[in-house]
Ligand SMILES: Cc1cc2nc3c(=O)[nH]c(=O)nc-3n(C[C@H](O)[C@H](O)[C@H](O)COP(=O)(O)OP(=O)(O)OC[C@H]3O[C@@H](n4cnc5c(N)ncnc54)[C@H](O)[C@@H]3O)c2cc1C
């Protein structure tokens with residue numbers, strides 16, 4: 001099937017593509033997982049061999065054969081980013097109420113595989129101080145767990161996802177074994193940056209990619225499509241369909257287009273059922289002994305709030321009152337321009353060098369931040385060719401002028417937790433099933449904004465040393481979110497201060513865990529998904545241990 | 552620079568095709584907000600045979616492609632072999648090509664293939680395809696832009712030869728390997 005419009009629109013069409021799909025509850029389930037992104041998929045895969053596992057996902061199961069058509073959507077100007085994976089519309093409606101607008105549907109994918117279908121696939125470990133931000137930097141609480149608690153799970157997550165990386169980064173936290181695959185070699189433009197950085201005493205190093213630098217796990221090595229974000233047609237970039245399939249092979253049941261609308265509990269503070277809708281308009285109730293909520297950093301608090309009951313009038317598991325609060329994302333800082341020589345951009349869609357040198361300078365006034373050296377600066381000629389009112393020779397001339405000499409740097413900055421930055425339920429706006437949509441109040445404090453300026457200073461210094469004509473700077477006024485939703489069901493030993501305990505189990509309900517970046521008490525400035533994966537594996541071990549105890 | 556069948560195959564591999572297998576339209580008609588319904592081929596102009604679609608598309612390609620490329624016939628033919636499958640997209644290409652053809656006949660009294668390059672260029676501009684934003688469900692101008700002009704430009708600039716014209720032998724959409732990004736300029 002060819003053509004960008006041929007893939008239809010999964011959120012609204014009725015098609016199960018000729019599949020005979022049974023969406024009724026699984027009898028005698030041990031574990032019900034809500035959400036089939038990487039968090040839910042890893043939990044399901046780890047538990048499926050020994051337990052009856054069912055996974056419910058709000059979005060569809062995407063046909064792998066459609067990936068090229070989705071890639072065409074990514075390139076063609078008619079389609080917005082959410083269209084690539086059928087996002088948006090009434091199902092995904094939301095409301096913004098904060099001082100900054102948050103583009104939620106650019107920041108997630110609903111469906112089997114979750115947001116990793118769209119993601120960039122950069123996977124770093126948090127630094128040791130990120131787990132002790134209160135003590136080490138005077139900002140936010142310490143996590144109730146340390147780097148050492150997560151370290152073996154980080155290593156395991158790197159094997160699960162398939163991470164290409166090297167041990168040349170002097171600023172990375174300690175690791176005992178090499179990454180499962182060698183790092184991608186630096187790009188040509190990295191070599192240009194390297195000279196400038198050396199002049200300035202700034203260190204460059206490789207960056208871990210959840211992307212195959214060689215065949216791994218029966219998946220192809222990267223073949224250079226260059227559209228990694230939002231779709232990798234070759235499967236070289238990890239996405240969570242890998243673990244969904246593996247879980248299914250071990251007997252797990254995965255039900256797509258089954259949004260969970262509420263969780264029900266009994267008088268013993270145990271969750272008893274997940275009530276979900278199906279495309280035929282029916283509602284079902286999945287019972288299980290244990291529940292793992294893995295619906296992402298926005299839908300997870302929303303589901304808890306939607307599940308308010310007489311006993312939990314402010315939302316399930318919300319005895320602390322903190323469900324939805326402390327919504328954080330990483331902030332983008334960037335700068336770019338042009339050189340008077342070719343820079344060979346847009347061959348691949350990921351970056352190969354970074355700088356973590358400034359990360360641990362963080363204190364009360366400066367947030368941790370990291371820097372990235374882009375391989376995709378400036379316009380992609382194919383995309384340029386499809387807009388504009390010229391063709392023939394004058395188009396070619398425009399493409400030649402526009403492409404070829406760009407350079408750019410990016411960076412991510414930590415945002416400190418703030419209770420006023422939060423997810424609540426909208427008062428009078430509902431989704432396609434009549435449930436209140438999430439309301440986002442996203443606020444960003446001065447520490448983060450000042451740190452963006454600091455990151456910009458370093459970026460501009462490097463670009464100037466390189467001889468670039470600096471054409472844009474994404475500073476405090478132009479910053480945006482990196483699409484990492486964190487903090488909204490924070491982890492704490494103290495039931496008054498957090499929603500889940502150190503095992504990611506809710507304080508209020510004995511058999512309910514949360515696997516998500518929503519448990520992060522502070523966010524660091526590293527992309528979150530490797531930490532999400534490590535926590536998910538740890539959640540699975542805890543669920544397994546407790547189920548074995550009760551049996 | 553010579554476009555080859557290899558480029559056509561690469562462009563197809565880049566943006567997808569099943570090699571002419573008629574699968575029928577998988578998508579059932581969308582809901583009110585689906586915005587993805589293909590155009591109705593019978594709405595404008597008579598249906599064209601695949602051969603006529605190919606000829607009309609090739610004639611347009613000679614205008615929208617730069618002078619520097621040769622081998623346009625084989626390239627467009629090879630590309631359309633893959634694209635004209637049974638998809639909604641193929642139906643859109645056929646319908647939009649028919650609209651171009653029918654405009655040529657009513658305004659110039661001649662099939663598009665017989666127009667001079669300047670007339671073909673004029674015809675596309677009179678249709679509004681130069682200033683229109685592509686839209687598969689839009690006006691004639693927007694559909695011609697989507698299914699004819701941009702279809703052809705996408706094929707060219709996602710192919711290695713098209714990329715090379717601009718200085719990128721591994722353009723976005725083309726699986727040109729994970730080495731070219733490391734190489735310096737030739
Ligand atoms: C453009 C982009 C680039 C990114 N790049 C990176 C990167 O380079 N590195 C990195 O670490 N991270 C990156 N991320 C973030 C990364 O994708 C997420 O951190 C990760 O996918 C989160 O995993 P998750 O399983 O918690 O949630 P998700 O992947 O969001 O999955 C949640 C799933 O839950 C389902 N769901 C939601 N509500 C319900 C409900 N009520 N009932 C049933 N199912 C429900 C959804 O349909 C979805 O499938 C990026 C994200 C985006 C959008």
Ligand code: SF4
Nearest residue numbers: 222223225226228232
């Ligand atoms: S460049 Fe990106 S999209 Fe292409 S194969 Fe590699 S990982 Fe996949």
